[in-house]
Amino acid sequence: MNPDAGPLGRVVLALCAVAVLLIGVAGRAAGWPVATVLLATYLNFGPGLAVALFGRMPWHRLVLLAVTVSQAVLVAVSFPFAWTGAVRITALWPVLAVVSGGLMLLAVRGDLRLLAAGRARWPRPSRDLAPTALALLGLGICLFAAWRVAGPAQPMGAAITAGPLWFVGAAVVLAAVVWSMLGGSVSGTGRLAGPALIASSVVVTSQFVMYRMPTVGVAARHLGIVDLLQARGYLSPETDIYQTWAGLFTSTAFVFEVAGVTSPFEYAAIWGTVAAPVMVLAVRTLAGRFVISRRAWVAGLVFALASSLTTSFYAPQVVGFVYALMILTLLIGRPPARHPWTDPSLLLATALCVALTVTHQISPFLLAFALGALAVFRLVRPVWLPLIPMLLAGGWAWLNLGVLQRYLPTGASFGRIFDNLAPPSRAASPYPVSIVNQVTFGVPAAALLLVGCFAVLTVLRLRTRLAIGLTAAAASPALLAVGTDYGQEGIFRVTLFALPWLAILVSLWPMPTRVRVRTPARIALGLALVVMFAANTIGLTGMDWSRVIRRSDVAAVTYFENNAPPGSLAFTLGTGAATPSRITRHYETVGFLGRETLFPADPFGQTGGPDYDPAADVDRTTDALLLTDAPQYWAIATTTTGIFGDRYGQQRLADYERLRAAWAASPRWELVFSDGDVQLYRYRGERA
Known part of the structure; x- marks a missing residue:
């Protein structure tokens, strides 16, 4: 049994949302700091709630639908304007506020009549x-x-x-x-x-x-696109793939401008924190299409504890995952309609597919693979449902093939499934990877393998069409590895989209029907x-x-991007994978170089050991840097880079610190900015 929110709960939810909207708008005009929190909360929840309240559904599905549809609505009102640059992306904010608030009150009019008649009470x-x-x-x-x-x-x-x-x-x-x-x-x-x-x-x-602060460095680059959008008002899709599949970034720019967000990194950190339980909610809601409620929550819990290889952070793939599971929930187990255009679930799923298409590159295809596997075992109908995300995503990719082909894999990777599923490796690591690194990735991988083993045992025990169909859905993401390694991240995307199905299979294990459970079982x-x-x-x-x-890293990078002339380059002294980069509206006009780019043949071979001379390394890297074409050359020395290189076996932290000291002593570089354990240098001389 899945009780819905009830008349009183629905009315309270709608009135609270409208109150948050009104107080937020008034507070924004009056300059109240709390207005930022209220408006950001409303934008990420309210527009979708206005849609969800028109249906009768359990609390968990109501919340998930509100969050998912809100993201899609934000994309719908921001992406077209950002793509065309015709007007500011917030042009429709007054319309969105009035329509969503009015729809919420309209949706609960019947509940208000029940309350007025005294036919609704608080639950005990x-x-x-x-x-x-x-x-x-x-x-x-x-x-x-x-x-x-x-x-x-x-x-x-x-x-x-x-x-x-x-x-x-x-x-x-x-x-x-x-x-x-x-x-x-x-x-x-x-x-x-x-x-x-x-x-x-x-x-x-x-x-x-x-x-x-965000727990993954790439979130900084995502925020750079948001800042660029706020400053310029439009995308440059020909620049890179991030600005072509920019649904998350345009919606965030909309939130930032309307709510007046001035701490983007803190917003991204909160966003990632909220995303974790939302992902679990999505798995539980999907599982509810196949198993009873308690087992569905077990599936959500299994997913939560086994999914640490793919962290929840401010990124399009997280939104894509939630979109995909919500779409699957809408399409699975729905009653047949005589005409597709009269089916509300199908229409809403299609609308979410459109938002998904312009948000993430591969999630629509992984969704189509799962739908195809389920259709083969008659767990979804009609059989043409996988064509919806496939055609939308394929059409968008074809329209933007010019930018996409720069990221497409070479023919050598096609068909190399095991190579494409290999974990990511760092360039030329002369030292063993640290034990912390091995444990951090190895232990969750073992837990994930354990979940997979239990899922296989479930299939062998049940041997039903449902179990075999769920297994096929779990295996379907591996089709991604036929064509690409997705920038060495294919294994993470495959496991993320396979895990919900494995978790549902685990939840099918026998469970006691009463509280009487023996002590050993407990x-x-x-x-x-x-x-x-x-x-x-x-x-x-x-x-x-x-x-x-780290905040100090952000401060140094921000200083460089705001003060360096267009085309300038910043060298990170070590690996380029650790430093948050391109985090401001100057996203397109500056560049960053790590040792992997500057010395592609042997990036770290001469950065340590008993014969290592850090002063000579400064001169060697400076000379190599001057061979690149840039009006100015900068260097960023951060503890983060040294730690990252040490844990991935690229540079010893002690050697990196020696290099930092030699860089500070070099007459060829001048210190222009310092914040805590971060130093920013600029080359004194002229380019040769």
């Missing part, structure tokens, strides 16, 4: 909420522990840095999960929802409280959750020291 408190309250207590303990040590990332990651108190809070959250799983009947709906969502977000929320369940949660924590936090963006 339920004991099913007790595990959620316990999980919230555990989350509060974790966040307090993280807040006490807030600051830049430390060598051992967020969890260990937060100290023993954090693990006490995590233990309380896990206890709430065990309590909710062992209590009630199999068909119960309320007990596991809260603990599962909290367990999925405890680590990422702790990271936000501690760092208040202990086994507790140990399994502890192991999976530990693997999740290691995967999400183990590389924090080298992966989380």
Whole structure:
């Protein structure tokens, strides 16, 4: 049974959303800082809520549909203007505010009549909420522990840095999960929802409280496109692939301008924190099409604890994943309609496919692969449904083939499935990869393999059309590897889109119908959750020291991009993969070089060892840098680059620090900016 929000809940939700909108608009005009939070919240939730309230659905689906449709609406009102540059991307904001607010009130008019007639009451408190309250207590303990040590990332990651108190809070959250799983009947709906969502977000929320910065460096480049859009008002799709599939970036620029966001990196950090439970909500909602509610929440929990190889951060692939699962939910199990154009679910799914098409390059194709696998086993109908995302994505790719072909793989990669699924490797690493690196990626990979083994055992035990169809859907993302390695990230996209189906298969294992569970089973369940949660924590936090963006790095890069003349180059002293780059509206006019680009044949072969001479390295790299064509040459020395190189076996951190000292002492370079452990230099002389 999946009770909907009820008349009173729907009315309260609609009135609260309208109040947030009105207070936000008034506060923005009056200059209240809180207005930014209110308007950003409304834009990411309100427009979709206005659509979702017209249907009767459970809370979890209502929230997911509101978030997903809101993102699609933001794309619809921003992307065309950003693509054409005809008017500002916020031109439709007054229309959006009036229409969405009015639709919400219109959607609950029947509920208001029920309230006026006294036929709707508050629901009685339920004991099913007790595990959620316990999980919230555990989350509060974790966040307090993280807040006490807030600051830049430390060598051992967020969890260990937060100290023993954090693990006490995590233990309380896990206890709430065990309590909710062992209590009630199999068909119960309320007990596991809260603990599962909290367990999925405890680590990422702790990271936000501690760092208040995105946990993946590439988020900085995404924010650079947003800043460019705000400054210029239009895209240059011929420049790069990011500005062609820019749905997320145009919608974010819309939010920033309307809400007055002045801390983009903090917004991106919050965005990634919220994305984690939303992804779990998407998996649970999809699972509900195949299994009963309690099993669906188990599937969401399994996904949450096994998905740390692909972190949730401000990125198009995260939005693409949620879009794809929402579309699958709308298309699976829907009652047949005589005419497709009269089917609301199909029409809404098609609209979401359009937003997905201009947001991420490969997610529509992975969605089509999954739909195709399900159609073969008659789990979706009609059989032509996979054509919707395939044709939309294929047509958009064809229209933008000029920019896309620069990123297409060479013919040598076609058909090399195992090579295309290989984990990413760093260029010419003369040293062994650090043990922290190996554990951070190896332990979650082992947990993921364990989930896969349980899924296979489920198929062998059941041997039903449903189980085999879910297995085919789980295998379908591997079709991506036939043609490309997706920039050495193919394995991450494949596992991300395969994991929901594997999690649903795991949820099909036998479950007790009553509370009477023997002590050994309770202990086994507790140990399994502890192991999976530990693997999740290691995967999400183990590389924090080298992966989380530092404010000092952002300050130095911002200074360079705002003060260097167009065409200038900045050298990062080590690998180019660590420094956040192109983070401002000067995204298109500056360049960054790492050792991989400057010395492609042997980037790190002469950066360490007993005979290493850092002063000679400064002269060698400076001379090589001067051979490139640029009006000015800059150099950025950051601890982040040294740490990243050390953990990937490229440079020893001690050798990198020696190079930094030699760079500071070189008469060929002058220090122009310093912030904490970051220094920014400019070449003194003229280009040869």
